[in-house]
Amino acid sequence: MAETKIPYKIYLEEDEMPKSWYNLRADMKNKPEPLVNPGTGKPLSKEELIPIFCEELVDQELDDTTPMIPIPDEIRDFYKMYRPSPLVRAYCLEKKLGTPAKIYYKFEGNNTSGSHKLNSAIAQAYYAKKQGLKGVTTETGAGQWGTALSMACSYFDLDCKVYMVKVSYEQKPFRREVMRTYGASVVPSPSETTEVGKKILAEHPGTTGSLGCAISEAVETATKNEGYRYVLGSVLNQVLLHQSVIGLEAKTALDKYDIHPDIIIGCSGGGSNLGGLIAPFMGEKLRGEADYRIIAVEPASCPSFTRGTFAYDFCDTGMICPLAKMYTLGSSFIPSANHAGGLRFHGMSTTLSQLYHDGFMEAVSVEQTSVFEAAEQFARSEGILPAPESSHAIRVAIDEAMKCKETGEEKTIVFGLSGTGYFDLVAYQKYNDGQMSDEIPTDEDIAASIAKLPKIN
Amino acid sequence: MAETKIPYKIYLEEDEMPKSWYNLRADMKNKPEPLVNPGTGKPLSKEELIPIFCEELVDQELDDTTPMIPIPDEIRDFYKMYRPSPLVRAYCLEKKLGTPAKIYYKFEGNNTSGSHKLNSAIAQAYYAKKQGLKGVTTETGAGQWGTALSMACSYFDLDCKVYMVKVSYEQKPFRREVMRTYGASVVPSPSETTEVGKKILAEHPGTTGSLGCAISEAVETATKNEGYRYVLGSVLNQVLLHQSVIGLEAKTALDKYDIHPDIIIGCSGGGSNLGGLIAPFMGEKLRGEADYRIIAVEPASCPSFTRGTFAYDFCDTGMICPLAKMYTLGSSFIPSANHAGGLRFHGMSTTLSQLYHDGFMEAVSVEQTSVFEAAEQFARSEGILPAPESSHAIRVAIDEAMKCKETGEEKTIVFGLSGTGYFDLVAYQKYNDGQMSDEIPTDEDIAASIAKLPKIN
Numbered sequence: 001m002a003e004t005k006i007p008y009k010i011y012l013e014e015d016e017m018p019k020s021w022y023n024l025r026a027d028m029k030n031k032p033e034p035l036v037n038p039g040t041g042k043p044l045s046k047e048e049l050i051p052i053f054c055e056e057l058v059d060q061e062l063d064d065t066t067p068m069i070p071i072p073d074e075i076r077d078f079y080k081m082y083r084p085s086p087l088v089r090a091y092c093l094e095k096k097l098g099t100p101a102k103i104y105y106k107f108e109g110n111n112t113s114g115s116h117k118l119n120s121a122i123a124q125a126y127y128a129k130k131q132g133l134k135g136v137t138t139e140t141g142a143g144q145w146g147t148a149l150s151m152a153c154s155y156f157d158l159d160c161k162v163y164m165v166k167v168s169y170e171q172k173p174f175r176r177e178v179m180r181t182y183g184a185s186v187v188p189s190p191s192e193t194t195e196v197g198k199k200i201l202a203e204h205p206g207t208t209g210s211l212g213c214a215i216s217e218a219v220e221t222a223t224k225n226e227g228y229r230y231v232l233g234s235v236l237n238q239v240l241l242h243q244s245v246i247g248l249e250a251k252t253a254l255d256k257y258d259i260h261p262d263i264i265i266g267c268s269g270g271g272s273n274l275g276g277l278i279a280p281f282m283g284e285k286l287r288g289e290a291d292y293r294i295i296a297v298e299p300a301s302c303p304s305f306t307r308g309t310f311a312y313d314f315c316d317t318g319m320i321c322p323l324a325k326m327y328t329l330g331s332s333f334i335p336s337a338n339h340a341g342g343l344r345f346h347g348m349s350t351t352l353s354q355l356y357h358d359g360f361m362e363a364v365s366v367e368q369t370s371v372f373e374a375a376e377q378f379a380r381s382e383g384i385l386p387a388p389e390s391s392h393a394i395r396v397a398i399d400e401a402m403k404c405k406e407t408g409e410e411k412t413i414v415f416g417l418s419g420t421g422y423f424d425l426v427a428y429q430k431y432n433d434g435q436m437s438d439e440i441p442t443d444e445d446i447a448a449s450i451a452k453l454p455k456i457n
Numbered sequence: 458m459a460e461t462k463i464p465y466k467i468y469l470e471e472d473e474m475p476k477s478w479y480n481l482r483a484d485m486k487n488k489p490e491p492l493v494n495p496g497t498g499k500p501l502s503k504e505e506l507i508p509i510f511c512e513e514l515v516d517q518e519l520d521d522t523t524p525m526i527p528i529p530d531e532i533r534d535f536y537k538m539y540r541p542s543p544l545v546r547a548y549c550l551e552k553k554l555g556t557p558a559k560i561y562y563k564f565e566g567n568n569t570s571g572s573h574k575l576n577s578a579i580a581q582a583y584y585a586k587k588q589g590l591k592g593v594t595t596e597t598g599a600g601q602w603g604t605a606l607s608m609a610c611s612y613f614d615l616d617c618k619v620y621m622v623k624v625s626y627e628q629k630p631f632r633r634e635v636m637r638t639y640g641a642s643v644v645p646s647p648s649e650t651t652e653v654g655k656k657i658l659a660e661h662p663g664t665t666g667s668l669g670c671a672i673s674e675a676v677e678t679a680t681k682n683e684g685y686r687y688v689l690g691s692v693l694n695q696v697l698l699h700q701s702v703i704g705l706e707a708k709t710a711l712d713k714y715d716i717h718p719d720i721i722i723g724c725s726g727g728g729s730n731l732g733g734l735i736a737p738f739m740g741e742k743l744r745g746e747a748d749y750r751i752i753a754v755e756p757a758s759c760p761s762f763t764r765g766t767f768a769y770d771f772c773d774t775g776m777i778c779p780l781a782k783m784y785t786l787g788s789s790f791i792p793s794a795n796h797a798g799g800l801r802f803h804g805m806s807t808t809l810s811q812l813y814h815d816g817f818m819e820a821v822s823v824e825q826t827s828v829f830e831a832a833e834q835f836a837r838s839e840g841i842l843p844a845p846e847s848s849h850a851i852r853v854a855i856d857e858a859m860k861c862k863e864t865g866e867e868k869t870i871v872f873g874l875s876g877t878g879y880f881d882l883v884a885y886q887k888y889n890d891g892q893m894s895d896e897i898p899t900d901e902d903i904a905a906s907i908a909k910l911p912k913i914n
Contacts, residue, residue: 009537011468080466081466082840110567112841154836173882177885177886178882180889181836181837181889380640422569425630425631425635428638429634432637
């Protein structure tokens, strides 16, 4: 069989690694709608954005026409330390499932941040350094983004201030210690270091914090301190641009062995992993050069694509960030305690939202117990303990492979394994102990938060 | 510069991966002394060993003449899921150090067990399955070996019973949950499931356990249950044989780019990582084909090579295991609370002990605060958060590179990065908080435990 020549893992050579990022928006006929100033109701200009974000990143954020944007050498050098990530043929999973489908996964977890987040963190740190800044601020919930940013800032000798939601700061000390090892200052949020933090603490003395509050503190610190800017790990167009390295590598690896995927699957929270993985495939689809089924997988507890509405909304629960036109459950929506922290976002990347709205991709939602069943099955056959977020994609990849078993079709499935679950073992313990439950919002829950969408719509 | 052609990471192709393990003993003129029955004082025969260990593993344990032992296809297939491991050029570390030395590391941490332990776990599980066994038993302290064995047993559908030292079971719940996710039954030791456990619990009701006790329980369970055998993750010759895959891959990668190392460095606890890494290089040295400086690095708190004696001793603190001729601090030696759990063993592989005794390698001991300094420096420049064990090798690699900086010599240094520190963040926290200390045994401490060596010497 010629097929057995495909290795378990396809690694690219250094000279095959992408030299440019791919800007998916350039190939979109219907561009994503611009970010809007909630005060004026008008699109945010570059001038309004550069006090908060690094200047070159603002340019990338606003550029929806340039298809290929060169990756600076400094970033490519860093990529070489942990990339290319392998494209893995899931021979053992296929065998366990008894499916004729061919399953591949692009594994982004082989770095100390444990996920794909590092791809954008290093780019954002680079542009901050290039601009001559002293440092950057950000917020982190579960901690993957904060870890990635700490590593990137350490590499470029930038100061890194991470506002970590207090409950995570206390309950996830390991993530916190990784960040500290990389020299970041990690502040439990709300804190006394900002005006907004002090105000929240005065009003709610015992609060354990929220991502919305941590964002507010990070933005305040960035804007009030000379030489600092705020950076963000998902949702934004610039992040999807940097993450396109995932899809570009995957496509090169597939092309090298003449493999044509039928289905491409990724989990979606804010869209950074999914947008990065599908970018070049979606580009071919938009240009009419190829067709793929592209499936976004989201948690049933936070189903922005499948049960949200396509409208302008705040990106943060604190309602201080710009408005974005996206699939949203409403910025006041509070998802139930799902263990995939990275997917607990009420909205979605504007780019992916537009593509979904225009029918270029599908979306499904899955319940977390079935996600952990898939995670366990994957861990036992493929050896890698997956992140709960990534396991959403595994769930649907297995479901599609089992459909192939019924029909006998030999479809080729590619999914994104965006990270490892080494820091999610509290969730695995719940699953191992049979104590995991599924809580799905009612129609009334969603209607209530959508009713509070800002007036601009 | 021709040199820049060497990629950051050298990955072998699947067809370049080793097809046989290398049995270093075959090239030794002075063979390691045999394991001895403490009751009879005579070398243990195959017949005495097979009730405890799998039969083919006993053959490997006793074979000191066959140089190359083929790796069965089933094991090579599993290796392909997480190997080859990369040989990485530490460009960024070199730059930070400002050294003319060229530093390479062989990184074994990119798998869910987080270390090289999986290389032998999968081999031992395979031979157990081939023998038609139901399952295997083992002990684990820090949990790396237990995790690796759980993964291997899950792959071959073998039952896996892990006796985990009670204090680790309670304080390291994450390792425990990884093992459970892979289907292992993890029992806190001492337990009520064995006679020896019951006895210890009756005598010391509040005990938090010890590795010696966990070994006793694992051995009892293996010998008293039909279809079970006991397996061990270090010290034994068979383990060094399986781990030779590390060195063989490293050597192939170096040869591919015509790189000739001057110094090879590995951390040493029981010897599995060091023995595996150096195997083919030591082989060349023994055959007079090449010369290398080979350096074993051990913690100053448990310095078996540098301050122990070369004598027959028990392999376990419980004194139920066979006697081995090795460098030892005495089986009653209790190292201080060093955070490199995998290096807290009083003895050393018999093979490595003989080689050290015969002058084929050097050994140095290092203190843990200086080890964590090196770990932090490495993490910040190379991106990988190293295991405390592996960081011992990093410490000496940096020291040697700094000597090159003084002399201007462009030496080539290869060291083994045996694992990641994702489950060691309590230790990193101590270091980050400035609360780590160095406790080094006195000469009297060591003399006292060496005085209790068994009479056979």
